[in-house]
Amino acid sequence: MASSNESVYRATTTAPVNIAVIKYWGKRDTTLNLPTNSSLSVTLSQRSLRTLTTASCSGNFPAEDTLNLNGKPQDIRSSKRTLACISSLRAHRKALEDADSSLPALSKFPLRIVSENNFPTAAGLASSAAGFAALVRAVADLYQLPQSPKELSRIARQGSGSACRSLMGGYVAWRTGELADGSDSLAEEVAPASHWPEMCALVLVVSAEKKDVPSTEGMQTTVGTSALFAERAQNVVPQRMAAIETAIRDRNFPDFAEITMRDSNTFHATCLDSWPPIFYMNDVSRAAVRLVHDINRVVGRTVAAYTFDAGPNAVIYYEDKDSELVAGTVKAILGPNTEGWDGAFYDRIANVTAPGVSLDRIDSRAVEVLKDGVSRVILTAVGEGPVKVDTHLVSETGEIISS
Amino acid sequence: MASSNESVYRATTTAPVNIAVIKYWGKRDTTLNLPTNSSLSVTLSQRSLRTLTTASCSGNFPAEDTLNLNGKPQDIRSSKRTLACISSLRAHRKALEDADSSLPALSKFPLRIVSENNFPTAAGLASSAAGFAALVRAVADLYQLPQSPKELSRIARQGSGSACRSLMGGYVAWRTGELADGSDSLAEEVAPASHWPEMCALVLVVSAEKKDVPSTEGMQTTVGTSALFAERAQNVVPQRMAAIETAIRDRNFPDFAEITMRDSNTFHATCLDSWPPIFYMNDVSRAAVRLVHDINRVVGRTVAAYTFDAGPNAVIYYEDKDSELVAGTVKAILGPNTEGWDGAFYDRIANVTAPGVSLDRIDSRAVEVLKDGVSRVILTAVGEGPVKVDTHLVSETGEIISS
CATH class of the missing domain: 3.30.230.10 (Ribosomal Protein S5; domain 2)
Structure with missing residues (x-):
């Protein structure tokens, strides 16, 4: 041995x-x-x-x-x-x-x-x-x-x-x-x-012209210069944390969605309020915001929520039962050939053949901007934490293996 | 009689x-x-x-x-x-x-x-x-x-x-x-x-796809829904009012400029933080922001300030002595045939023949976006209040006259 x-x-x-x-x-x-x-x-x-x-x-x-x-x-x-x-x-x-x-x-x-x-x-x-x-x-x-x-x-x-x-x-x-x-x-x-497995996420990948300020640098610019930042950190977020935890506990999608969208907006507002200002959202991001508000308005309830990290990509949360209304409408806008529809969660939209929301009820300019500006989608859902696996990337004798 | x-x-x-x-x-x-x-x-x-x-x-x-x-x-x-x-x-x-x-x-x-x-x-x-x-x-x-x-x-x-x-x-x-x-x-x-007659303003007119939320409606949406609005109204603006009045009294352009830009950003941040969010600036506006920061950076002092009202147009303030650096650079980007250069203040830039700032030191994407997105300019300056004139639009007998 x-x-x-x-x-x-x-x-x-x-x-x-x-x-x-x-x-x-x-x-x-x-x-x-x-x-x-x-x-x-x-x-x-x-x-x-x-x-x-x-x-x-x-x-x-x-x-x-x-x-x-x-x-x-x-x-x-x-x-x-x-x-x-x-x-x-x-x-x-x-x-x-x-x-x-x-x-x-x-x-x-x-x-x-x-x-x-x-x-x-x-x-x-x-x-x-x-x-x-x-x-x-x-x-x-x-x-x-x-x-x-x-x-x-x-x-x-x-x-x-x-x-x-x-x-x-x-x-x-x-x-x-x-x-x-x-x-x-x-x-x-x-x-x-497992508490709320119906949560889906659709990422709209927006071809960013150029990487904007890296988040590590950007966030400290905001901390140091935004006149509005302290208000968000000290007062706005604590209230929202409590409210969204309640929404998650109750599986209350409309509340979850509104808090999510509002907090994304407030976060980007503090970026814009930084000095010099930081912009992560672009016109394609704004079109995704418009789309989500339009879908919710036409459907008459809150079925979709957008959120944006430190970049222009939109992540749209929705519940599986509303896949047709949300993913179906996005698919109708971008077309079925957009890269990414055929991923691991394809089955969730396999039966979706028509836009859930008629496209003539969506802002026509947002539709055009999204069609031009979204390069691929990632259709996914809530999932589990880290998993131990046996597909090692290092051999028994220590060599690096390509997976 | x-x-x-x-x-x-x-x-x-x-x-x-x-x-x-x-x-x-x-x-x-x-x-x-x-x-x-x-x-x-x-x-x-x-x-x-x-x-x-x-x-x-x-x-x-x-x-x-x-x-x-x-x-x-x-x-x-x-x-x-x-x-x-x-x-x-x-x-x-x-x-x-x-x-x-x-x-x-x-x-x-x-x-x-x-x-x-x-x-x-x-x-x-x-x-x-x-x-x-x-x-x-x-x-x-x-x-x-x-x-x-x-x-x-x-x-x-x-x-x-x-x-x-x-x-x-x-x-x-x-x-x-x-x-x-x-x-x-x-x-x-x-x-x-007359206290500070050197103040110039260059309006970049951006062809807005569509009128966004009217300001009368938009501002009350912000008052009613933005989590950050009260902070601006109650704390941020009073400090800025005092500071910019001092800057004007002292004809301190760098201070005037920074306060102007920051307040424009804070204002648009509260719009973005509204529910639903309000966007007045678009990618062309963002390119104008980038341009102004680039000009100031390359020149090594603050020679230009942007501000945006409830729409995508940029208004750029600068002092007449910096016309070449600011208006000259914008003119080099947009080209001399852009509508508006030949207005009432043409004499102020008549001698400007070259960009004050070499275009290869300006973000190249901002240059492209501005070139495509600015439809006309208005070159103007600080001016007087209302003036009584004799060019009446109603005749002595009461008929409407077209001027």
Whole structure:
């Protein structure tokens, strides 16, 4: 039997993307990634979007930790955030080893981490959340750490704030916390996906001319310069957090939708109010806003909700029973040949053959702008948190495998 | 000699457009047009943009007051605002007549008011401000009222809030006032045009696809629904009013410019934060924002300031000495054949032959978007208030004359 020094230890996990409905924007501590306000997100199904990460370690590996993302070696030493996550995880492992000398000394071995997204980074989806969640979950599994997802969220948060919300499925809150060391700034499940599995999400991928201000930089510009920012963080968001948790508990889609849309708008308002101003939404985004309001108006109830992150892509939430009204109408506008309709959730719209809402009742200019400006869709739904899998990206002997 | 009953009494005035640098958005009393916050504007030269209005009255006119705008008879009875202005002015005239019985009883005669703008309504400029200011000034002149422009602003305000600021030239504040009856909600001159005559304004007229929410409706939506609105009205604007008045007093363009741009952004942020959200700026507007920030960055000092009203048009303020840097750069982008360069202020840029800022230092996409999206320019400057003129739009015998 090989000594523990020669073995290659491996653990592999998938992790999901999450899309916030109450937005995280602004840090009160940039090193610890402590937010100025709580946030809440829906975890999206990994049938559509997921990061797959293998964490491995061995006494035989060359001395330094390495990270390979989508086939490319990363300069791990230049990423303080990755180093912070690894360092915390290793310290937890070390504590286990100190308490039980029979455990192999994995904390002393170099790590080899390999990660792949199943979606293009260019799609403008927040891949860092899934990436850091997968990294933390995979290393924690490799190290056989006893910490709960909630406890691990403290570590993932240091990689990318929103990553802490990707450690759980369903409906996840990230509590801002009050302690200066951030130990109470944690993610927690508000409700599992099974509580409200009917929640669908349709992403309209808008070809951005150019990446605008990166969110890490943008949010601190807002914190430092917006005259309206403090009002959102201190007064508006706490009320909305309470209200949307109630809406989720009650599966009250109209309330969930209105709070979601309003908070997206308020978030982008604080960006516009920054100095210099930050614009993430463009005319295509505005057309998606118009479309959703038009659909809701024509249907006579709130069946769809838009939300926009730090980019022009629209994410439209709706319930499965309203697929025809929402996805069907979007499909009629964009045409069935738009890339993405044939994804993992195709069955949900397979029977949808007509626009749920007659297109002549939708603002005609919005229709034209969307037709020209949306390059692909991602049809997905609420989903589960990270899943342990056996499709390792590192072989038994330590070589990187392409999935 | 004809009896006073048979005579046609006439007074004619021109009135200017004004463009706010601290925006008026929101009424605390919709009937009296009382604003939620003070505002401040620059009166633009009537060499470029003006309303010409003749107020006339005669005992021989048919019994009802009439109003003719740009050649078209208006239904005066359906315009509560016009009726409110006329009623106030007539009451003031009546008071004069009651005190001096030798005065002709003009307050008893029907009014015939004829008004023309020298710019297309379609240009998206706030013609109602100039229109109501001209109406009030012309009728006040007809009635030989002793009230000062500040006192008349109380009347014009009831026609259109921002009209009160068009009764004076230069730099004009509209104080929100505190009294419930609005009697202290008045416009006053902060500084005459002659205090800082170097102020130029370049309007980029953006072909709006479609008129968005009218401002009267939009502002009350914001008051009623925006979570951020109260913060702007109560805290942000009072500080900015004080700061920009200091900047104007000191002719400090960089301060004037930054406050102007920030307040435009904050105003549009509260629109976006409204429910449903209101968008007045589009991708062309955003390109103008980018252009101004790029020019200021390349020049290394703040030479230009943008501001946007309830529409996509950009108004860019700058000082005459920086014409080459600002107007010259815009001219290089749009081309010399863009409609409007050959206006009343052509002499100010006649010697400008090259872009002040090399176009390869400006965001290339902003350049393209502006080139495609700006349909005409209006090159103008700070100017005087209403002027009494003899070019009547009503003949001595009461017929409407086309100017």
